Amino acid sequence: MDQTEAVHPAPWAESEGIRLLQGVATAMVRLAEATGTESLSRPYPEEAQQALNDIALACLLLKADPPESLPELIDWAAHRPIDKWTFTLPADAIRPGSLLLDKATRRPAQLCYEWAVDAEESTALSERPFMGTAATRCREEDYPEAYQAFRSLLIRRPVLTHRDLVTLPGADDGLLGPLGELLHDIYQPAPASYLDRDRRIYTACGRCRTLLHPTTEGGLWCERRSCQDRDSVRPGREFRADDDGGVHLLIGPLRQWVAAPGILEERLASRLVKSGADVELWPDYGAYGVRVSLADGTTLAVEHKDWTSPALLGRRAAPPLSGPPYDRCFWVIPAARVREQPNYRAVFERYRRAGSPDLISDRELVDTVRKAAGTGPSGLDTTSDEPAEGLF
Ligand SMILES: [Zn+2]
Known part of the structure; x- marks a missing residue:
């Protein structure tokens, strides 16, 4: 044998x-x-x-x-x-x-x-066909600002009314450049199961802004892991079902694999900047998540992942295929995942391939950046877990 x-x-x-x-x-x-x-x-x-x-x-x-x-x-x-x-x-x-x-x-x-x-x-x-199309169109027009604006839109506005969809600044020929049409493929009419049938309203999550789903007990539920980790759901903006041409929701793969980690990546980027690093989000049309330049000259390629299963995450771990050069590559997970599953790293290690990125917690990465900048460990982190307002 x-x-x-x-x-x-x-x-x-x-x-x-x-x-x-x-x-x-x-x-x-x-x-x-x-x-x-x-x-x-x-x-x-x-x-x-x-x-x-x-x-x-x-x-x-x-x-x-x-x-x-x-x-x-x-x-x-x-x-x-x-x-x-x-x-x-x-x-x-x-x-x-x-x-x-x-x-x-x-x-x-x-x-x-x-x-x-x-x-x-x-x-x-998967998110790949849509994000690949967006990257190709922006690259062809040499328009990185449109790609960045598109990515920010997905993170900050997972819910749009039909009126929003057709009147977004630049949806025709401005900031979103060649991506206006793609928006109609990736924002679909919100499924009726999200609707409060008595009040005829959809309710967004006050934390991550995706739609909350009614529960069988008359409550509301957010699909995002880190919102579920909180003590209670926080209802946010309400959308009337029939106003402004109806409510549209970003499709599942993009909510799951772009919007949710995007909130984490934006938050991580702001912590790293405060800790003394230079940071570029989604470099080279999203070749990877965050490029981090440390004070000592080292450059890191970082992807923020918040996966439930360390085995499945380990199987998927792979270095970026393209994008600007870097010295080391990490996949970052929230420190809370390791506290909750003490064998998370061991299982990830068991399933990952040779040459794939190392796993590190967000807290460890911030401490590494601070050490390189000579500012010491991070201590209490009070940064908000919510996406920034604005842009659109
Ligand atoms: Zn939420």
Whole structure:
């Protein structure tokens, strides 16, 4: 027998549990984007039917009770921790107790998006096609300011009315330059499941500004991890459903993979500047997140990631493919993730490839910058966790 096979578990993509989980996660994200997980009728969307068939077959082989319908599979995803799904998964692939869907809203949890993008065939759930198009158009016109403005818009304004969409400064020929048309693809009419049907309003999150989702208990829920970490939801601006041509929401992949980390990257950048570094956000049309120049002349390429799963993050870790040169490359996670999952770094290390970026917490990066500038450790951090106002 091959020595490698004797030591390591089955390769990731060949593990049956992994394929099943990727299939269910992809189906759940697509359902949530298309029709919501609450209004389902047969025939089910193809991917959802396939995920249901695969799980049912696997259950039969294991002599376990299968989910008999898509609503039942959704119920599993919202209530049955993944480690109780009876399928074998590689070590540390899942943190015990993890759910794919939020219990009270049946919306995909962040972990669900992470599993969906881990499936190679689900690039449509990734931000890459849209951000790639934006970068190419701006590069062709030699217009980096438009790319920066576009990125800021996605972070600061995940919700727009139709009127906003057509009247944004520069949507035709100004600041957003060649990207005006792209906005109509990436801001879609807000799904009805977000609507307060009695008051006919949508409510934005007072912290991250995406739409809050009503819960089955009459409350509101924010999909963003760091908003969920707070004691309570903070409702922000209300949008009347029928005013100004209707409410549009940034599509899921861009909320998840551009807007949410963008808030963290902007916040990190301002902390690094205060600590004595020179910082450039999204250099070379977004080749990577932040270019940091330290006082001692060292240059870092940094990406801010806030992933639930250190295994999936480790699998994805890769250095930038292009962009301005740097001496070292880091992926940064909030210090809170390491406090909450003490084995986060160890699991990331186990799954990352040789030559991929090192993992570091935001606090450690700020301390490194301060040390290089000769200003000592950071101490208490009072920087706000909310995106700055303005620009649009
Ligand atoms: Zn929020």
